[in-house]
Amino acid sequence: MTGTCTKLDFRVLNDILEKYEYKKSYLIAMLQKVQEVYKYLPEEAMTYIGEKVEGLSPATVYGVATFYAQFSLEPKGKYEIKVCDGTACHVRGSMPVLNAIRNKLNLKEGKITSDNGLFSLEIVSCLGACGLAPVVVINDKVYPQMTSDAVSIILDTLIKEEA
């Protein structure tokens, strides 16, 4: 399983709320802090903020969190996979690579974390390495000129290592 911290510590949340004086105008900053701590936004944290801050509701907090791409509503995996779909990578075949990853990890459209919590998937735009397109990054390691076969082998290797 992952080392992601998923058990909610309400003291941490209270500290964050206090830091931002329970003001709804600081909602984005509060959510950023929560994400910094947990690496994603746990539902209970959004509900808690929605209940504690005057003028907000859990639904409002959830609505704001889903609007901004910077917020993740699912925990990240031990291996964070980023597939570049900037223009250069797209033209050189990032989509077959992405589909191979989704198939291998059983990630249907919209699902970003594998059931075992090991892998999470994110599509990003240009990573600044267009000469190496299509590019995949797993944690901090850059994999250049990816193909669906190559990425499958890399994932198989990681899966085997974790077994």
Ligand code: FES
């Ligand atoms: S478009 Fe993928 S690295 Fe630039």
